[in-house]
Amino acid sequence: MQAAKDQFLLYLARNKLNFTSQRDIIFDVFWSSGYHISPEELWQLVKKHDPDVGQATVYRTLKLLTDAGIAREVDFGDGVSRYEACFGQSHHDHLICKECGKNIEFVNHKIEQIQEELARQHGFTLSEHSMYLFGKCTECRNP
Amino acid sequence: MQAAKDQFLLYLARNKLNFTSQRDIIFDVFWSSGYHISPEELWQLVKKHDPDVGQATVYRTLKLLTDAGIAREVDFGDGVSRYEACFGQSHHDHLICKECGKNIEFVNHKIEQIQEELARQHGFTLSEHSMYLFGKCTECRNP
DNA sequence: CTTTATGCAAATATTTTGCATCAAA
DNA sequence: TTTGATGCAAAATATTTGCATAAAG
Numbered sequence: 001m002q003a004a005k006d007q008f009l010l011y012l013a014r015n016k017l018n019f020t021s022q023r024d025i026i027f028d029v030f031w032s033s034g035y036h037i038s039p040e041e042l043w044q045l046v047k048k049h050d051p052d053v054g055q056a057t058v059y060r061t062l063k064l065l066t067d068a069g070i071a072r073e074v075d076f077g078d079g080v081s082r083y084e085a086c087f088g089q090s091h092h093d094h095l096i097c098k099e100c101g102k103n104i105e106f107v108n109h110k111i112e113q114i115q116e117e118l119a120r121q122h123g124f125t126l127s128e129h130s131m132y133l134f135g136k137c138t139e140c141r142n143p
Numbered sequence: 144m145q146a147a148k149d150q151f152l153l154y155l156a157r158n159k160l161n162f163t164s165q166r167d168i169i170f171d172v173f174w175s176s177g178y179h180i181s182p183e184e185l186w187q188l189v190k191k192h193d194p195d196v197g198q199a200t201v202y203r204t205l206k207l208l209t210d211a212g213i214a215r216e217v218d219f220g221d222g223v224s225r226y227e228a229c230f231g232q233s234h235h236d237h238l239i240c241k242e243c244g245k246n247i248e249f250v251n252h253k254i255e256q257i258q259e260e261l262a263r264q265h266g267f268t269l270s271e272h273s274m275y276l277f278g279k280c281t282e283c284r285n286p
Numbered sequence: 287c288t289t290t291a292t293g294c295a296a297a298t299a300t301t302t303t304g305c306a307t308c309a310a311a
Numbered sequence: 312t313t314t315g316a317t318g319c320a321a322a323a324t325a326t327t328t329g330c331a332t333a334a335a336g
Contacts, residue, residue: 018310018315039301054318059301075218080300095265104265114254115276122238122247123281131274133258138266161290161335182326197293202326223325 004031004070004085011068025049026061027070035103036074036082075130093131099140147174147213147228154211168192169204170213178246179217179225218273236274242283 008027012019029045030037037045043058062083065071071083074094093111095104111131119126151170155162172188173180180188186201205226208214214226217237236254238247254274262269 016315020309020316022317040299052318056302056319057317060316095262095267097267098270104267106261106265108257108261111254111257114251114257118249118251119238119276119278122249124238124240124247124276124278125284126276126278127241128278129274129276131272133262133267133269133272135262135267135269135271141268159290163291163334165292183324195293199294199327200292203291 008065008068008070011064011070017064022050022053022057023061023064025053026058027065030062030065030071030083031085033085035084037084038080038082040080042083091128093133095133095135097137097140098134099136102137102139151208151211151213154207154213160207165193165196165200166204166207168196169201170208173205173208173214173226174228176228178227180227181223181225183223185226234271236276238276238278240280240283241277242279245280245282 005027008023009019011017012023026042026046029049030042033042033045039055039059039062042062043053043055046053046058062071066073066083070086072086072091074082074084092105092107095106096102115129116126148170151166152162154160155166169185169189172192173185176185176188182198182202182205185205186196186198189196189201205214209216209226213229215229215234217225217227235248235250238249239245258272259269
């Protein structure tokens with residue numbers, strides 16, 4: 001976590017932004033919250049540490065964390081925005097069980113390769129991508 | 144379009160739902176609207192044909208069309224929900240220019256194959272997936 | 287007739303913004 | 312000090328719902 005925090009501090013410093021106690025708390029809670037937290041959920045957790053933090057600050061800080069490369073937005077298409085911590089540097093794709101919500105993350109280099117190739121064929125330079133596979137896991141298929 | 148309309152009529156009949164003039168108009172406008180229309184945009188277009196159609200009806204009908212397999216929700220992660228017509232039966236993936244919004248659709252069988260394989264390895268049965276590649280197109284790279 | 291659909295407006299839900307105040311450097 | 316950050320409440324967005332009325336079958 002120190003590496004990520006350093007990244008955050010560096011980002012703030014480079015952009016002449018202040019490191020405030022709210023940003024400190026929100027970062028800590030976000031970073032240790034596990035996967036796929038929504039702004040609302042994050043706010044609830046943050047308030048346990050400091051009940052005076054406003055919801056708007058959570059939204060604003062999530063945007064900061066995203067710009068700093070510490071959080072990324074994930075979208076399960078359920079109308080709620082969610083964020084996840086960028087552990088390591090590599091992005092990943094998602095394999096999600098529509099029944100129980102289980103979320104397996106993976107990176108497949110062959111797919112990434114084909115994606116690059118495909119983009120090149122169309123004259124594109126890729127900057128990012130998102131891929132979600134939806135289905136049913138073993139447990140939910142054989143209850 | 145007749146095939147799709149038949150599909151819609153059949154769906155309505157099978158579910159004992161009425162075929163109303165509003166549903167007729169909304170279907171027509173949606174089907175000929177081109178890609179990636181939002182409920183709001185669709186409503187605006189529909190109102191040109193019949194100013195009395197309510198926005199709620201557009202939302203409700205889009206849900207119907209989705210259940211009927213005629214529309215599908217696409218999500219560009221920009222906070223607005225969008226729908227596209229299911230031309231043919233095959234799904235497709237998206238290659239999107241973040242600069243100009245150009246949207247190229249494609250299907251790559253090798254990727255689909257790997258996805259299936261990947262899912263199987265994790266004990267999943269796939270039902271659907273979404274894949275978006277974001278980048279910059281030639282024109283936007285060399286203005 | 288009976289059931290389903292509609293329009294409207296109100297209700298929800300989510301996120302953003304204006305602004306007076308507060309804190310950091 | 313000076314600049315940027317915060318909390319709050321209001322505003323903006325996006326979508327859903329309750330209900331009286333209207334249309335379909």
